[in-house]
Each structure stands twice: as structure tokens, then as C-alpha cells.
Amino acid sequence: MARVILSADMQRYTDGIREITVSAGKYRDLVTELLQRFPGMNEAIVAKHALAIDGIIIQTPLLETFGEDSELVFVARIAGG
């Protein structure tokens, strides 16, 4: 089960839950699982975020996969200069 840390923005739709575990191994399945678990959340909210997989921030994680013991963190996208 991968561990997922939700962003401050997402926590507004999870009753404040910050950390969950998921059975998904692919980004797409992860999104499905999140939306099932937290009906208040929607795809657009998830899509606003980058996903850090084991410390590596991925801005566009659509095709990403991860392992059973991966650490996943949803993080707001940051603009640079």
C-alpha cells in the first residue's frame, strides 16, 4: 500500500485527513481511488497538483507508476522565474 500525503487544498475535501494509504500502483488508479474515497473532491482539484513520488516532484504525472511502499505527496504547482 503506497502512502499518500494530501495537499492543504485537498484536505479541505477530506475532512482534514492529511494522510492515507492506497492500493493503486498507477497515477490514474490513484485518482479514481481518491475520488471514490472523498466524494467532495473532483478531478479538476486533483489535476491542479503536481505529485511527488518518493521525493521526485512530477508536474504532469498522468502516466506515472509507483511501488507498494512508495511515498506520494500531492503538492501545489509552483511557478519559477
Next chain:
Amino acid sequence: MQSVRYEAPTSLDQAARTLLGSENAKILAGGTDLLVQMRLGLKQPGLLVDIKNIPEIMQLTLGDDALRVGAAVTGALVGEHAEARRLFPGFVEALGLIGSSQIQGRCSAGGNLCNASPAADSVPALIANRALCNIIGPAGARSVAVESFNTGPGKNCLAAGELLVSIDLPLPAHRSSDAYLRFIPRTEMDIAVAGAAVALSLDEAGICTAARVAIGAVAPTALLVTAAADALIGSALDEASLHAAAAAASAACSPITDKRGTADYRRKVVGVLVRRAAAIAKSRIEAQA
């Protein structure tokens, strides 16, 4: 749209006639004020009269009584004049503070004075040195003490058709020198928040026998502060008299608050500059051996 004519007379006579014949003429020396102002849309002359081809305007000569600085002689040329540097180090350093190397190749003491900015750097140094302005115009020639030349921000005493030909700095007495300091938040390329020039004469015992103190950027025009000079004359330029001169300068000014500094700040700083400039002028005299 307005077009601009350009004339470059080669004699004072010709210049006077050109000026009189045009309503909206502006004299062009180095152009480092005028061209910038035109670009900003602040001035829109119909005719530019370039005076840099007139011999009298371009002379830099050491006479028996005075150093004569033609109105459009550049800062760079004055800076290279060894006698000017020796006799009037404060004036030369004030003129040398204007702009950068590029600006120095163009800017003039005449332009600095005629532009009549309260913050012009060379003007307090000219005042401290008792400079005289030689003017020519339709009514003939006249001379004006430099402290009376400017009458307000952007305003000078020149009548229609008049132009400044040269500035005379009377040669200083034995054991005299001067100094100029300005305050800017940067080290260069800036406009004085406050400026102070001091010219001194000392006797052999080190007692101040004559002094002139002038301050800039703290009133509508650069000011001659006799009270500050009086505080120095007769003293050995000890801490107490320097502080008294500083206080007199602070009291004499009438600064404004703007983006470059508050009135209160300018008042304080101008006193500090007077004190420090006096100390420098004194040390210059002492170094004359």
C-alpha cells in the same frame, strides 16, 4: 507634431542674433540636461542653439586674477586642468561628480548652473569660491555673482536673448582651499539629497581668516550661508566651531520631503556635510606645506 531646428553659431554676436530672432529657442551646451528633458517631453523647443563652436564659450584659461571657465567647457576638460585642480579642488570634484565618464565628456558648469536645479553639484562649489557669471545679451555684457544667478527651481536671471559666456573663479589667497561633499544613497549616477561646499583661508597659526559655506538640494536654490561661515571665521576649526557651522547650515535650509529624502533628513545631513567638507578643506590647506 513639432520639428526642431538646429543652429550652431560661431561667434557670440551670431548667437545673440539667432536667439533674438526666435520665440522658442533653447541654448544647447552639453545637452545632458536639455536633451533628457526633451525626451521626457518636459521641454519642446523649436530651435536649438548649439554654443559649442563659440571660442569664448569653450575657453579654459588661468588669468592673473581668476580662472575663467567657458560656459560649455566639459567636466572632463576641467578635471584634466592641473592648475584648476590645485587651486579649486572642491569645485573640480563637484563638477567631476556629475554623471559618469560618458556624461563628463559632455556636461558643463555653465549648463549645470543655467539648468537651475536646486541639486546641481557644481553650484555650491562656485558659490563658495565667489564665482562671477559673465553674461552677454541684447543690452550688452554684465556680470552677476553666482549666488544671485538662479532665482528658483528651473529659473535663472537671464533675460530674453541673454546667454552665459563664462564663469570666473577669483584666485584664492595664500593658504586657502575648498571642498565639496554631497549625499546620495548610491556612489554615483544619482542626484544630491543634500550638498555642501566650503572654501576656507587660514593664517599661519591655523586660525580661519575667511570662509564661505554654500549648501545645495535643501532650498529652492543653492544657498550661501553666512552664519555658517561666521561660525568658522576666527576659530581653529575645532569640533565646537565645526558643529556650530553645521547647525547654522541646518537652520538656514528649507528642504522639502520627496522620494529622495525627508525634509528632516536633509536638514540633518546637510549639517553633517558642512562639517565634513570644512574638515577636508582644512586638511587640504595643511597639506599645502
Next chain:
Amino acid sequence: MNMNVKTEFKYVGTRPIRPDGPDKVTGRARYGADLNVQGMIYGHIVRSPHAHAKIKSIDFSAACKLPGVLATMSADDLPEPGDRKIPGGEVEMALKTFSPVVMARKKVLYHGQAVAAVAATSPELAAEAARLVKVEYEVLPHIMDMHAAARADAPLLHDDVYTQGVDPAPTTPSNIPTQIEISTGDISKGFAEADLVVERTYFVPMCHQGYIEPHACVVQTDENGKVDIWCSTQGAFMVRTLTAAVTGIDIGRFKVTASEIGGGFGGKTTVYLEPVAVVLSLKSGRPVKMVMSRDDVFRATGPAAAAETRVKIGVTRDGRITAIETDILMDCGAYTSHPIMAGVLFNSACYRCENVRSFGREVLTNKPRVYAYRAPGIPQPVVAVECVVNEIAERLNMDPIDFRLLNAVDEGDVMAIGIPFQAIGLKQVLQEAKAHPHYTAELKAGQGRGVAVAFWINAGMQSSATINVSEDGSVNILTGNPDIGGSRASMALMAAEVLGIPVETIRPSVVDTDSVGFCDVTGGSRTTLATGGAVIKAAETLVKELRKRAAAIWSLDIEEVDWTGGMAVAKSGTGLENMNREDAATRGDKTLTLADLAARAGATGGPLCAVASHNAHNAAPSFALNICDAQVDRETGKVDILRYTCVQDAGKAIHPAYVEGQMQGGAVQGIGWALNEEYIFNEQGRLDNPGFLDYRIPVASDLPMIDTVIVEVPNPLHPYGVRGVGEVPIAPPMPAVVTAVNRAAGTRLCHLPLSPPKLLAAIEAAEAGTA
């Protein structure tokens, strides 16, 4: 995910002269305003004289009567933005937050905002015509102070801005577009565990990037609907995306060529003039040139946000941080752009701390819309955090670097937002600084020293590269990233490393959007990492192709052919590393150089070229530290910076001189922001210092030589270990300078800039015992 990071290099890490250098120092290089084309006319923008007003009508009739005026435009010529979102490189942008910055729609929200434009046959005529455009306004109350704007009863800038990030979602609009809070651990428990708690509030003013080259463009359109743009920008593809969005013209019709660029620092990551020039060109049928004045640049392009940050940090007696709380209010100007995000997420990322709470709000005011400025959103709160850290170290009687070493994050530590760090170089940076002679050099009375560290996340994003080999074996590299800090030199070095050929035989170019695959902007410290990554990838593909060609010539299998020292070698044994032609000849190995293979390209399958594209997911954070010595004139409040040293982890410095340039430039910009730079608005809401005379960036004589130390802790995710280097240098200078100045002056001034009048007042207050 760890890959093999190369650590031994032949070309990477050397300092060849940049290929664009001679053109730049001789004046041959062409910048935005340097292009002139046949039949070109000139655009001029009509700008708002009010800080807040409704546009009631625009009348072009008088302007159009002027002979030589060929086109006019206003927001009516652009599509309504509605709720359209544009996929920007890193973050999505709502069209309505930047289309009105190009051309105001119905309302103006800051002085100098573009309201209309005209084009005429000369710049003077265009300016004259612009003066004749009659705009009728209904003036509205303007609001400049961010605290006032944040109040519930404040006049509204927009009637459709509802604070995001608040529950339940507000039902009334406000001037606060965004609120965000992150937390980890238990903040009250953290403060309860502390022996010392320090809390202070720091203000950082709105400031401009101060790039020397003003925005400029030339647009040419034709009857087939083609739109060619030449402009000064950080990203030609970004200009294409945004200009298409603002004008409603299909992306496929654009070709954008980036000129040489005279600085951007984040400020050229958007469009201002380009869409206007496109419309004027389409309407007039003529090429249109537009160039901003310096005044325009200051008033109407995107400065960096002002911010007030309250920070509260708790520590134990032995110097361990137990809690960090920050609260940021950020002034974003007239439209939202979310610089608050990085500020809230990363303001204390340098420190290991279990209990963190970070809160932030953006506020809209009648000022220009802010845009990115190196590490956007970070320098403002970092001033507060780092100055308080220095104060705490002092009060604990600890050396400020030792204090930081004790609390510094390292590999495996987890950021407040939950992301664990991979290999990072903060500790090495701190140790290098401590060992630097500057750190222990003696100070005289009246002088002070400050240190500060900072973190920046760095971006990856999308890049492409093409490599073409000429018949003689010389190599052209094409990328789409405008070269701001020497990236062409870096691209050539990385290609040289892979291909094993001298860097001088490689010609790197920045090409237009028709000539190379998509590239995100040169920004986010990403170009060396991401575009460089694409270059490495393309070079590797090329090497594989070269081996294939050699194998075909020799009738061998590709696995029997190696590429080393710039040539193909038929494998005959071991010990091939770094072999040269003579070695190979001695061994009796067959070789084919790149030139040999290039000459026979036609016979072996056609021209030699390789293309690579990728979305770089391998960005890694950077840390930087600055040491500043300052001296204060107690009678005038003037500050002299006496000595300055920057230490930074570059991962791998591909071209060390240009890494040092980034470090020095960031230090200089930060020194300026700390001491003198600020936007000064008058009562009418007009910028009072829209020029370099009164907007005081430092001049060379204001500064000591900025010493640099590059630390190299390789990014484990990049083939050469590269991290970004362009942004983090702006973050440590302000707190380093502020600490140094306050120590020198015996003051605790928290309101930047520390300009002489303010500092003198603080000195006098300290002397009078009233501070």
C-alpha cells in the same frame, strides 16, 4: 530512481568563452528593438492616467485624422477572456488575469495600464496619435495599501474574485484571491517545548526585476494569415501560446523568434506588446514595431510582490528548533498570479522542524500585476525567517552557522509539505561558508556581519533539442530556450562531453518555434537541467546512430563498435576509456572519426541528425548561503557593503563562470532590494520613481567584488548531476544584508528597504533608547 551520475568530465566544468560573447561586446548582437523590416510602422500604447477607473468610451476619431495613422485597437479587438484557462508551463493561468494586462477591458486597475493602441508611420507620429485618443473614464477610489485592501469593507477591484482556500466558500467577493495554510505536527506543542520564542514582522516592498532591456517586438503578418513575431522574451513558445490565447488566433499560424535578451529574471515570462502588435499589423497590413520606454516598463510590467511576514520561531536552550510559524500577506497588484504558494510552502524548508504552520493570503491592490522574479514568492518571507534565525542564534550565544548546521535538513528529512529530500547540499554549503576566510575575518567597530541561507525548489518541465552534423563533422545544436545566462555555452559543453569532440566545433543556436520542438520558458532554473537534458539525450541518440553507421561500414554488429574520444572504434579488447586515435592505431584498432562518418553519411543512410524531447522530472532543489559585511555611517544612515561571499550548491557547474554569474547577479539584486529598491506610489496611486534615477538598483561602484564558492553535491536524478542555479541566489541576500546592517548600526529595522533616511531615524531612536 537513482541513476548513474557521471562525475569525471573532459569538457563539462571548463570555462570556454561563450559563443554569443563577441557579438554582445561588439554590439552586433540583435536585441528586441534591433530588428527593422521593410514597410515597418510603429505602435504606441495609450495608458491609463488613473489608478482605478471605469472606461466609459474610447474615441479614436481625432487620432485617425492624423495623416500616417494606419491602425487603432482596444480590448474590443480581442476575444472576451471568460473563464478560459491557459496551460502555462508550470501553472495554469486564467486568461482574465493577463488579457486585461495586455489591454484593459471595461476597467483600469492601475496607473499606466494599457487602454488602447495606435500604429503610425513613425514613432513620433504614433505618440502624437496616442495623445489624441480620447478616453472617457469614471474614476473610482483606488486602494494601494494591502492591509486596507484586505479589509471586508474595502472597495473591490473585481466583483468576481472569491477567496480560494476558505471553507465554506465565501459568497461575497473580496480583494483576497487566495488563502493557503499548511501545517505539520502540533504547533502549540512545539512552542510549549521551546525555551526561547522570537516573533517579528518584516516588510519587503514591491520591486522590479530591473532588466536593462525594455520589452520590444516586431510583428509581421501576411495575407495567408501567417503571424511572425520577433521579440525579447524568456520563451518563444510561451509567447506563441499566450499571444494566441489573447488574440484568439490559432497557434498554428504563429512563428515566434526570440531575440537576444537583455535580462528577464522572470519578468519576461509573459506577453505585453506582442498581441497588440499582432492586431495592429493585421489591421494595417504592415509590419509593426513596438518598444516600451523605461517608464512603461516600471509602470506597466510585472514587478515582484510586496509582502509582510510575521514569523515566530521556538527553540530549545541547546539550539533545536521546535516550532516555526509564519503568516504572510502578499500584495499581488491588480490581478492574481499566486506567488504566495512558494512563500507558504518553502519559507523554512532549510530547517528540520516537526511543528510547522505556515499561512498566507494574497491581496489585490491598484498596482501593476506582479510577475515572477527569481524564486518568486520566496525572498519576501525568507527575510523574516532568516533574520529571526540570526537573532535566535545571537540570543543563544551560538554561532549562526553552527545553529543552522544543527537544524539543517539533509537527505531523508521530510519537508513540511511531506516530501522527503533526496541528496542535498545544505550542510556542505554551511561547512564551506564556515571554512571561508571571510567568515572569520575581523570586523572593525561600526561594521556588522550577516549570514543567511535559502532553499529553492527548481523546475524541470518540457524541452526539445535537435543536433545536426555537417559534412565536415562540425555540429549544430538547436534549442528553443532564449540564452539569458550563458546556456548556449552550457549546451555546447554537454554535447561535447557526450560526443567526445572539442567544444569549439559545436555551434549552439536558439531557434524559432518553427525550427525545433516545444520548449518551456527559460525560467524556473530549468534550462541547463531540462534543455541540457534534451541535448544530452539527443547526443546519445546520435552516438548510437554513429556506432550503427560505423558498424555498417565495417560489417560489424553495433555492439562491437564503441564511441570514444570523438570516434567510432571497433572493439578489440578492454581499456577503451579515453583512448585517442594514436592509442587505437598502436593497438591496431579500426577507427572512424565523426568527420569520417559525416563525409560518408549519404552512403550510410543519409544526413546525421538526432532529435530529443522530454518532460524533465529530475529537478532537484538548491541551497545558497551569503555572508555580508556592512558598515553604516551613523550620521547619514548610508550603508557600505564591504565584503560579500556567496556559497551555493550547483549540483554540477557545467560552465562555472556562468554559475558564478548567477550567484553574483542574485547577490547584487538582493543587495539592491534590501537597501534602496522600492516602488514608491503617490497619493494618486501613480508610481513616483519609474526610472533608474530614483529606482535605485546598485551601480558597480556600490559593490565590492562578490566572492563565490560553488559546492557540487550532484543531483542524483540528472546524468551530470545538474541542479538549477538561476533563482536561489536572490533569496539569501536580503536577510544577510539586513542582519549585517542592523548589527553595524545597533538597530533592529524590519522594514525594507533600509534606505538612509529610515536607517538614520532608527539609529537615532536606538540612541535615544526609544526603540
